[in-house]
Amino acid sequence: MALVEVEDLVKHFPVRGGILNRVIAKVNAVNGVSFTIEKGDVLGVVGESGCGKSTLGKTLIRLIESTGGSINYDGVDITNLNHRDMLPFRRRMQIVFQDPYSSLNPRLTVRALLKEAITHHKIVAEADMEDFIESIMLKVGLRADQKNRFPHEFSGGQRQRIGIARALALQPDFIVADEPVSALDVSIQAQVLNLMMDLKDEFGLTLMFISHDLKVVEHFCDRVLVMYLGHVVEEMSCVDIHENALHPYTKALLGANPINDPDDRRELTVLEGDVPSPFNPPPGCPFVTRCPKVEARCNDAMPPLVDKGEGHRVACFVVND
């Protein structure tokens, strides 16, 4: 059953300038993105910096308001819900941010960081608060006696655990994880990924996992959305991603990823050309400027996402022929 259904989601950021501070341009961060996430699934979102993957995550849980399209959560259209009606959904949809250094208030202890949200959403009675906070800390691998410490007393990996604890404290059923392990060392990254896997199983969470690291996404996610300049260019299962990838951009991303085997040295795929400016994207496929398989028709219109079976969707004229 689908937990999240997104239809044609659009987010444009206005750019203001001039002496009257009028809108002089807009950045098309997310351009008509549609997808569904089944209950209990992990959807990976990959793409280069500036492709709109973080904006998609934030728009999805309405930390940023969308410009167009609809978001259905557990059967309810939450796109235009008012503050009060949105509140229960705010609790159910949580986010873990990329940077464990800047996403925690340095003036609050771990206890205060967790308590703030718990009190606001009235998760437990005041009398049970301390026990509840301690149990959440244990769940994410922190010690209960660390609850009166400040964020700066923790390492990067531990801070990310605090971020996860904060999301988990509200007993959500959906978490957007925005590059949760990108700032961490390899060995710590593995610890945090394992923790997220365990919590997902224990609490039956559904996750959207935003990352630029294909290795991590491939390992951790069930399905993946590949984004390029605000568009989804391919959606597929994460199993055997190397064999099944069809879109030239997905192939380029996979080919540029260095493989951990010195005996398997290969020419890394190098894309020629530059990423078009998001202020002024090309009218056709956004990838035309760098695509090795570009044809004349690619310049005219954005290719539609075509279903190739088993939910594998590709937006490319050449591949879909």
Place this chain on the structure above:
Amino acid sequence: MSAQRNAPILQVQNLTTSFRTDDGILTAIEDVSIDVHPGETLGIVGESGCGKSVTSKSIMRLLPTATSILSPESKIMFDELNLAHCSEKDMRSVRGARIAMIFQEPMTSLNPVFTVGWQLDEALSYHTDLSKSGRRQRSVEMLRLVEMPNPEERLDEYPHQLSGGMRQRVMIAMALCCEPEILIADEPTTALDVTIQAQILKLMEDLKTRLNTAIILITHDLGVVAQVCDHVCVMYAGRVIEKGTVREIFHTPQHPYTRALLESIPKSGRREHGKRLPTIEGVVPALNNLPPGCRFAARCSIAEDQCIHNEPDLKDHAFSGRPVRCHIPINQTTAAAGSKGQA
């Protein structure tokens, strides 16, 4: 392989760098010895705080003189000059001209108030006798070499007008404009997207073959190491713990840390999908609170009593002859069985 190798161009011996801090003198790297050969890429790998950047900055003598101390035994032999203790004047003739460096952050390592052309010109005017127009011509050539689009126009642009990948190319052009014999690249691609990373790595590879430059590549990305390095030096908490060719390190790691590090990378393929990753529990010890024994002992799965009390020396493994800092190094055969498999 070692038989045909050229004599090392740079020999670092017993390099020990300490810092004066509020907590007293802290030793960031201890007894680091590495050899760098022309036309080869040496990878220095390790996690944050292991001392890989301090090693490179010590070689370049870029650490603050007021707070950093290189021990008297430290030797950085480059062309009969001991860079560890030579005068600043001697160092200046080497730095930038014969040993150049690329820094991690292309966003912050370029001066934002000067044009790209000015910054390229600075190194050339200091180290070469070229005229002003000759220097400009050379700058354009260098930008062309790093495959910068429209190099003539770029010279008059400021760093903020360039993308991350282009800024990194400017950094590389600056580093290479005097045709250095050694290029030190400190996490040159960490801040970049994989597609841009591929471009930069290919560029460095081309330069190595064309100019026979020796490259020291500092990184925490083991995939990058596997693809471009010839030799690898693994560091942990300020110590070199293992050295070897890239194949030896990846296929038959001897130090438990090296093996654990390799295993903790997500692997691809159906077999591995969604499995728990092997992890290294715990964290790297703090420099002001180092254990008396092996620095990895607290996180090591095979640590014994002696590991907790005595720090092992970096000595050649009885079986392979490769240097490893461990009392009970992994036997070649078991290591091969344990970590074989591709990513």
